[in-house]
Each structure stands twice: as C-alpha cells, then as structure tokens.
Amino acid sequence: MTVNHTPIYQQVADWLENEILTGHYQAHARVPSQYQLAELFTINPATAGKGLTLLLEQNILYKKRGLGMFVVEDAQQRLQYKRQHVTLTELAQALITEARRVELTDEALIQLIKTLQEEGARD
Amino acid sequence: MIKICNLSKTSRHQPVLDNIQLEILNEKIIGLVGQNGVGKSTLLQAIAGRLTISTHVLYEGQPVRHNVHAAQHIFLLSQQPTFSDHFNLAQILQYGNDVFPHFNWVQANHLLQQVKLQPSYFYYELSKGQAAIFSFIYALCTRATYTLLDEPLDGVDEISRKQLYEILLKDYIQHPRTFVIASHHLQEIEHLLEELIILKQHTIYLHENIHILQQRFVKVSHHPPLQHQYPVIYMEEHPIQSFSIIDLQHKDWLETWAYETLDLHEIYYYISKGALQ
Numbered sequence: 001m002t003v004n005h006t007p008i009y010q011q012v013a014d015w016l017e018n019e020i021l022t023g024h025y026q027a028h029a030r031v032p033s034q035y036q037l038a039e040l041f042t043i044n045p046a047t048a049g050k051g052l053t054l055l056l057e058q059n060i061l062y063k064k065r066g067l068g069m070f071v072v073e074d075a076q077q078r079l080q081y082k083r084q085h086v087t088l089t090e091l092a093q094a095l096i097t098e099a100r101r102v103e104l105t106d107e108a109l110i111q112l113i114k115t116l117q118e119e120g121a122r123d
Numbered sequence: 124m125i126k127i128c129n130l131s132k133t134s135r136h137q138p139v140l141d142n143i144q145l146e147i148l149n150e151k152i153i154g155l156v157g158q159n160g161v162g163k164s165t166l167l168q169a170i171a172g173r174l175t176i177s178t179h180v181l182y183e184g185q186p187v188r189h190n191v192h193a194a195q196h197i198f199l200l201s202q203q204p205t206f207s208d209h210f211n212l213a214q215i216l217q218y219g220n221d222v223f224p225h226f227n228w229v230q231a232n233h234l235l236q237q238v239k240l241q242p243s244y245f246y247y248e249l250s251k252g253q254a255a256i257f258s259f260i261y262a263l264c265t266r267a268t269y270t271l272l273d274e275p276l277d278g279v280d281e282i283s284r285k286q287l288y289e290i291l292l293k294d295y296i297q298h299p300r301t302f303v304i305a306s307h308h309l310q311e312i313e314h315l316l317e318e319l320i321i322l323k324q325h326t327i328y329l330h331e332n333i334h335i336l337q338q339r340f341v342k343v344s345h346h347p348p349l350q351h352q353y354p355v356i357y358m359e360e361h362p363i364q365s366f367s368i369i370d371l372q373h374k375d376w377l378e379t380w381a382y383e384t385l386d387l388h389e390i391y392y393y394i395s396k397g398a399l400q
Contacts, residue, residue, distance in 0.1 A: 007337045007384050039296060043314045044316060
C-alpha cells in the first residue's frame with residue numbers, strides 16, 4: 001500500500017481540481033456536495049466540506065445558497081496557470097536538487113527530459 | 124451536548140481518571156485513543172451513566188446518573204456487551220426497539236441479512252467475530268444521539284470491519300448524530316473522524332479537530348539536530364538524516380521551512396512516544 005501523507009481534505013481539493021482541469025466539471029457545473037463526496041471517498045463530511053472550502057477560498061468554486069457549489073467561469077484556466085507556475089516550478093526544483101545530489105550534469109538532466117518526452121510522443 | 128466537569132476516579136489509591144473536563148457536541152464522529160489502562164473504558168462508562176462518578180457528566184444540563192432520558196439517548200457498546208444468552212437476536216433487537224426511541228428495526232434486519240446472521244440465532248451461539256458484528260449493528264440501529272463504541276469490531280476480519288465502518292459513515296450522513304469510537308487502530312478509522320481525543324496520564328491530553336491537528340503537528344527533516352527553541356515534541360536522530368515532529372500551535376516560524384504533514388495515527392504515535400523520551 002502506498003503511503004499518502006497529504007491530508008484528506010487536500011486530497012479532495014486536488015481531486016476536484018483535476019476533474020475541473022480535465023473538463024469533467026466545466027464552467028458553472030455543479031460539483032458534488034460534501035455529503036456526496038463523503039460517500040464517494042468514505043470520509044467524514046466535515047473533511048469533504050473542508051476540501052470544498054479550500055476551493056471556495058481560492059475562487060475556483062462559488063456557492064449558490066441552497067443549491068450547492070459551482071465551478072467559476074475561468075476556473076480551468078486559473079488552475080492551469082497555477083499548476084504551470086507553482087506546482088511545476090516546485091517539481092522542477094525538486095528534480096534539479098536531486099540531479100545535483102547524484103551529480104548529474106544540467107545537460108544530462110535536460111537530455112533525460114528530452115528523451116522521455118520523445119518516448120512519450122511515440123506512445 | 125454532553126458536558127463533563129471535574130471527573131476523577133481512583134482505584135486502590137491509583138488514579139483512573141484525573142480531573143477530566145470535556146464537552147462533546149452533537150453530530151460528530153470522534154476518535155478516543157490512549158494507551159492501555161489510561162482510562163478510556165472508564166470514561167465511556169462514566170458518560171453512559173454507569174458509574175457513581177457519572178454525576179459529573181451532564182446530558183442536556185442534567186446528570187446522566189439514574190437519568191432515563193439520558194439512558195435513551197446515550198448508548199454504550201462496551202467491550203463485553205451484556206446481551207442475555209437466553210434471547211435470540213430478534214428478541215434482542217425487539218428489546219432495543221422498546222428502549223431506544225429512534226431504533227431502526229428495518230435497518231437492523233436488513234443488516235443482519237447482509238452479514239448472514241439469522242435472527243433466530245442465540246447470542247451465545249455466535250463466534251467472537253459474529254458477536255462483535257451483531258453488537259456493532261445493534262449499536263448503529265439504536266440511532267442514539269450519543270453512540271459510544273468501546274473498541275468495536277475486535278476479532279472481526281479486516282474486510283468486514285471496513286464494510287461496517289462504511290455502513291456507519293453512510294448512516295451518519297443520513298442521520299447525523301455523535302459517535303465516540305475508542306480504538307487502538309486509529310489508522311483504520313481516521314478518515315471517518317472529525318475530532319480526536321487523546322487520553323494521557325488519565326486525563327485529556329488533547330481534544331481537537333483533526334484538520335487543525337494536521338496543520339499543527341508536522342515533520343521536519345534536518346541535519347544536524349534542531350536547536351532547543353523549537354517546540355519539538357519528538358525527535359529521531361539518524362546518521363544521515365534526522366527528523367523532528369514539531370508543534371506549531373503558537374508559532375508560525377515554519378512557513379519558510381519545508382515540512383511534511385502527517386496522518387492522524389502518526390501524529391498520535393509521535394505524541395505518545397514523545398512522552399516516553
């Protein structure tokens with residue numbers, strides 16, 4: 001079993017972000033309620049609610065009283081921007097650190113990425 | 124709400140519970156953890172009105188001791204349930220139906236069918252695991268406002284335990300009420316919880332929302348060891364990489380540090396182990 005240390009509410013928020021990024025929930029689509037999420041993932045509804053609140057605070061979702069939560073018009077673009085500029089930067093930073101730790105030259109690292117990209121393109 | 128004030132108990136001049144102050148709110152699933160002999164079962168029995176010290180426990184403002192109203196709304200599934208050997212399962216459920224105002228007879232029968240227990244079985248005929256499953260179903264179907272489970276599902280196989288906790292969660296979503304679950308297997312129930320109570324040295328060491336706990340206790344890897352001014356609750360030193368568990372309650376200095384969040388059972392483990400260091 002893989003160990004995932006990310007708090008569950010963060011995992012819920014990440015999951016929903018991914019669903020929005022892939023277009024499964026489009027602009028103004030209603031997302032599952034905290035109770036639906038709780039059943040879906042077998043988690044406490046308060047935890048699911050906290051995941052939704054995170055996205056509400058980042059203006060990825062908006063609330064219609066009594067109706068639920070919906071995807072903000074430009075949520076997908078904003079999430080793409082966030083992932084490109086924040087998440088990818090962090091991952092790249094970790095990659096560079098690890099490469100230097102094992103004394104892989106910068107050129108070799110870039111070559112490694114290029115090779116993987118070419119392999120990916122073939123698949 | 125259940126409110127506990129200055130609850131203490133001694134046995135043979137040794138403390139069992141030491142000045143417990145606790146408020147348990149409606150509609151929450153709460154984990155209760157602590158090492159053996161720390162007083163978990165005694166605390167649950169006190170809340171259920173079974174001890175003389177239960178006069179220190181108030182349900183809706185009234186002591187739970189000798190209180191019929193409280194007895195109908197607080198159900199304790201103890202480690203040795205006291206179902207009569209002379210009754211079959213259907214009769215035990217009938218008894219529950221008579222006592223608990225919101226008892227769900229239909230669901231009880233449905234769940235018995237699901238776990239393949241015949242209502243005509245006598246309680247003494249059940250295996251240890253079956254008895255634990257039946258007791259769990261009974262507790263769920265009481266729909267008591269406060270359902271206290273003392274190490275439930277002990278001796279039950281892993282798949283059934285998982286299924287039954289899923290049933291509990293779904294039932295909670297449909298009919299919100301408070302569950303207090305005492306368990307030595309926090310990893311198994313932590314995804315269900317909203318709050319955690321840790322008992323240490325016979326008193327409440329911590330009672331907190333789990334999201335706050337996960338933001339409060341974090342792991343920092345470092346070399347060499349951290350200096351003393353940091354609120355370290357546990358440290359493990361290794362030749363190459365050491366790590367500390369840090370309590371961020373009163374400080375936010377860690378914002379510039381790389382840290383890992385922890386699962387609830389890890390937080391509990393390090394808190395318990397930290398006390399021994």
